Each structure stands twice: as structure tokens, then as C-alpha cells.
Amino acid sequence: MLTIQPGVPEPIYRQILEQLRRLIAAGQLAEGERLPSVREVALAHAVNPMTVSRAYGLAETEGLLERLRGKGMVVAAQSTRTRSQSERLALLEPPLQALARQVQELELPAELVLRRLGKLLGE
Amino acid sequence: MSESSASSTPLAAQGLWHTYGERSALRGVDFTVETGSVLGLIGRNGAGKSTLIRALLGLLVPSSGCTLVLGEPALQLTDRVKERIAYVPQQPESFPWLTAVQMLEFLGRFFPRWDGDFARTTLSRWEIPAGRPLARLSPGERQRVELIRALACRPDVLVLDEPAAALDPVARRELLREVALRAGENGCTVLFSTHIVSDLERVASQIALLHEGRLLLHCDLDATKERYARLWLPPRHAEAAPGAALSRRVHGDGSLTLVVGRGARGEWPAAVQLDGARLDALGLEDLFVEIAA
Numbered sequence: 049m050l051t052i053q054p055g056v057p058e059p060i061y062r063q064i065l066e067q068l069r070r071l072i073a074a075g076q077l078a079e080g081e082r083l084p085s086v087r088e089v090a091l092a093h094a095v096n097p098m099t100v101s102r103a104y105g106l107a108e109t110e111g112l113l114e115r116l117r118g119k120g121m122v123v124a125a126q127s128t129r130t131r132s133q134s135e136r137l138a139l140l141e142p143p144l145q146a147l148a149r150q151v152q153e154l155e156l157p158a159e160l161v162l163r164r165l166g167k168l169l170g171e
Numbered sequence: 172m173s174e175s176s177a178s179s180t181p182l183a184a185q186g187l188w189h190t191y192g193e194r195s196a197l198r199g200v201d202f203t204v205e206t207g208s209v210l211g212l213i214g215r216n217g218a219g220k221s222t223l224i225r226a227l228l229g230l231l232v233p234s235s236g237c238t239l240v241l242g243e244p245a246l247q248l249t250d251r252v253k254e255r256i257a258y259v260p261q262q263p264e265s266f267p268w269l270t271a272v273q274m275l276e277f278l279g280r281f282f283p284r285w286d287g288d289f290a291r292t293t294l295s296r297w298e299i300p301a302g303r304p305l306a307r308l309s310p311g312e313r314q315r316v317e318l319i320r321a322l323a324c325r326p327d328v329l330v331l332d333e334p335a336a337a338l339d340p341v342a343r344r345e346l347l348r349e350v351a352l353r354a355g356e357n358g359c360t361v362l363f364s365t366h367i368v369s370d371l372e373r374v375a376s377q378i379a380l381l382h383e384g385r386l387l388l389h390c391d392l393d394a395t396k397e398r399y400a401r402l403w404l405p406p407r408h409a410e411a412a413p414g415a416a417l418s419r420r421v422h423g424d425g426s427l428t429l430v431v432g433r434g435a436r437g438e439w440p441a442a443v444q445l446d447g448a449r450l451d452a453l454g455l456e457d458l459f460v461e462i463a464a
Contacts (some may be wrong), residue, residue, distance in 0.1 A: 054372035063434035090355060095373045096209060097355030099393075128322040141219035 049084070052093045060095055072123055073136050083113065083121040105133035117133050180239065181206055181328045181360040182227050183414055189222055195231065196222040198384035204362055204377075206228060209354045211392075212364040213383035220364040223381060224332050227362075228258055236410035243327065254282055256319035256328040262278040263313050263338070267306035271299045271316045275323065276304070282324035290323040297342055311337035322349055329353070331363040335370050347374050378455070382463050387417070392455075399458055402429045405447040407429035413440035418462045430461045 050067050071077045086121050088105060090097040104121055107113045114124040134147055182204040189197040196219045214220050225231045227238050229245030238245040239276070241252045266274045271294060278325050279285040294301075297315045305313060313335035314370055321329060328352070334342050351374040353359040371378060371392075377396060380388040388395065404412055406425030417430040430453070431440050443450045 052373075054369045055456060057396055057454045057457075059396045060372070061393060070256060076243050087352070087356070090351055091348055093373070094344050096376055098376060102393075114244045 186188035211375035284325035
């Protein structure tokens with residue numbers, strides 16, 4: 049379910065948190081769905097369990113996850129109503145800003161980039 | 172180091188200097204490794220990593236300074252502390268006449284928490300020839316046997332010097348899993364040196380960067396990634412470069428590359444706002460190369 053890239057500048061706990069935000073916002077993780085345990089994630093990716101529990105803890109604080117006795121971490125109820133479009137768009141802000149910067153550095157016309165992006169999005 | 176905190180600290184060094192003849196290997200290292208942390212020690216070849224590890228464990232007498240293991244002076248460890256630590260050197264040489272199975276059976280008797288099942292199953296999983304004396308194993312096989320020995324005694328403090336060198340990617344991943352789980356769940360403290368930075372990024376909670384015998388950096392891994400970045404300044408702004416930078420390179424055209432850190436309130440140095448300046452997040456490998464090159 050999660051993808052972890054150890055070499056990138058973004059710390060692993062942040063990579064996990066961002067993915068949880070996206071998966072839950074998009075409804076790919078449904079209300080009440082059980083998440084793999086800290087141990088399972090740590091074993092699957094050979095990462096430190098403390099890193100995984102830090103990410104889960106932050107997601108819990110944000111109200112994305114809740115800890116159920118005997119079941120571990122599940123997707124929290126209030127986040128299940130799929131978020132509004134603008135909330136989901138806000139999650140894309142960091143990669144969009146990075147993309148905009150690269151487009152400017154490469155001195156590419158916006159129209160060309162938008163056309164290509166449209167193709168990638170299947171329009 | 173106060174008496175009370177030192178007794179619970181797995182590994183500690185203070186004012187450590189060491190010279191080999193004319194060459195200084197360690198130049199004043201102060202260092203502690205906290206319980207349950209996984210500390211990755213990085214540095215170029217010859218940076219002093221092995222010397223630091225050997226001095227920490229009392230395997231060499233430093234020119235000056237002192238080291239403590241679980242609160243005891245490293246040069247006078249009692250058996251009580253020795254059975255709680257495990258160390259795998261880069262080139263293991265002990266018991267060359269025994270086979271791996273004989274060696275593990277022999278040593279297992281000295282460790283109260285010895286995990287014989289783990290030793291047996293890992294020997295076959297890591298494909299160690301059963302009938303051959305250790306002297307006739309390849310260096311890689313020999314180091315794998317030592318890693319099994321170190322893990323099977325269920326230590327409180329595990330010290331590995333370049334453990335990844337002898338392992339193929341599958342066995343390396345397995346070792347990382349073991350290290351991560353033992354630290355995360357059993358509170359085992361791990362110190363390992365490596366120059367394979369991606370291994371360290373998976374499991375380490377702390378990193379220490381040793382460069383020419385000095386510790387240039389010792390902090391939380393995630394904080395390191397969030398706190399430091401690379402700043403490039405065009406020639407016209409070279410004068411405005413912040414004074415406090417971890418590294419500084421001047422290019423042929425007069426532009427500058429610096430490794431800068433956030434201030435106490437998380438703010439970047441003012442120079443990042445200059446027209447034409449660019450700030451890039453750094454992976455650990457890039458940070459290492461920028462600082463140690």
C-alpha cells in the first residue's frame with residue numbers, strides 16, 4: 049500500500065503521512081478500514097518501527113486515523129466523508145509548486161506543459 | 172558525564188584523541204549513543220570510523236580521553252556488561268579452526284539469552300557452508316557468521332563495523348529488518364558504520380558524520396533532512412552569503428554553494444530570499460558529499 053524511498057530528501061515518516069493523507073482524502077482507504085500494524089509496515093520496508101509509529105501518531109492527531117482497542121489503527125470516521133474538491137486540491141500544492149518552478153527554469157511555455165499534463169490525465 | 176546518567180548510557184566518549192604514529196585518527200570526539208537509538212556512523216574511508224568504534228568498546232587504548240560502555244570504563248569491562256554487548260568487526264578473525272556451527276555452539280554457552288533457533292535457521296538462510304572451518308570461508312561468509320553470532324546473543328548494545336559490505340542485497344535487507352525491529356521493539360541500542368547511505372536512511376534514528384577525525388554532525392536523522400538544505404548564490408550576491416554554513420564551495424564563475432541550516436524558529440538565513448538564489452532540499456547522500464568532499 050505504501051511506497052517508501054529512503055534516498056529522497058523527504059524524511060520517511062513524512063512520506064508515510066503524505067500518502068495516508070492522499071489515500072484517505074481520495075477515499076481509497078475507507079472509513080473503519082484497518083491499517084497494517086507498525087510492525088508489519090516496518091518489516092515490509094525494513095524501516096525503523098519508531099518512524100512508522102511517528103507517522104501513525106501524527107495521522108491520529110490530524111484526525112485521519114483512530115486507535116481502536118484490539119483492532120489497531122483504523123481510518124477515522126470524520127475523515128471518511130470524502131474531502132471537498134478544494135481540500136483535495138490543496139494536497140497537490142507542494143508538487144504543483146515544484147513543477148511550476150521547473151517549468152520556469154526550463155523556460156518552457158505554459159501551454160505546452162498543460163497540454164502534456166492533459167494527456168497524462170487522459171483528457 | 173554525571174555518574175547517574177552515565178550508568179544508563181549505552182556508549183559514551185569524552186575528549187577522544189587517537190594518533191597512529193604521525194597521523195591523527197581522532198581529534199577530540201565527544202559522543203553519546205542513547206538507549207534504543209540506531210545510530211548510523213558515516214564518513215569517508217580513513218575518516219576514523221573503525222578507530223572510534225574500537226575505542227568506544229575498549230579494544231584500543233586511545234591517546235587521550237575516556238569511553239564508557241553501559242556506565243563502565245571501556246578498558247575495564249566486567250563480564251556482566253560484556254555479555255550484554257555484541258560487536259562485529261570489519262574483518263573477523265576469531266576461532267579460524269572451528270566450523271560456523273561449532274563456533275556458535277561453543278560461544279552460545281557463554282550468553283544467557285542465546286537464541287539457538289535463530290542461529291541455526293539464519294545459518295542455512297544465509298547459506299553458510301556447514302562443514303568448513305571458518306578460516307576457509309570467504310570474507311563475506313565469515314562476516315555473515317559473525318553477524319549471526321552477534322544477533323543470536325540478543326545483546327542490549329549491538330555494534331557493527333561496515334556490516335553491509337559482506338552481504339548481498341537480500342541478506343542486507345534482512346539484517347536491516349532485524350536491526351530495526353530489535354531497536355524499535357526490544358530497546359536494543361545499535362551503532363553501525365557504513366558508507367551505504369540508503370541503508371542508514373531506512374533504519375537509523377540518528378546519524379553522526381565523522382570527517383578527518385572530527386564529528387561534524389550528530390543529530391536526529393529526520394531533523395537533519397528537514398533542517399539542512401543547499402543554497403546556491405549567483406556571483407552578484409556572493410558577498411551576502413551567510414557566515415554560519417556547514418560547508419562552502421566557490422565555483423569558477425564566482426557563484427557559491429553552501430549547506431545552510433534553519434535557525435531556532437525554523438527560519439532559513441535571509442540570503443535565501445535574494446533574487447536568483449536557490450534553495451534545494453538535500454538527501455542524506457548529497458548532504459554527506461557536500462560536507463565531506
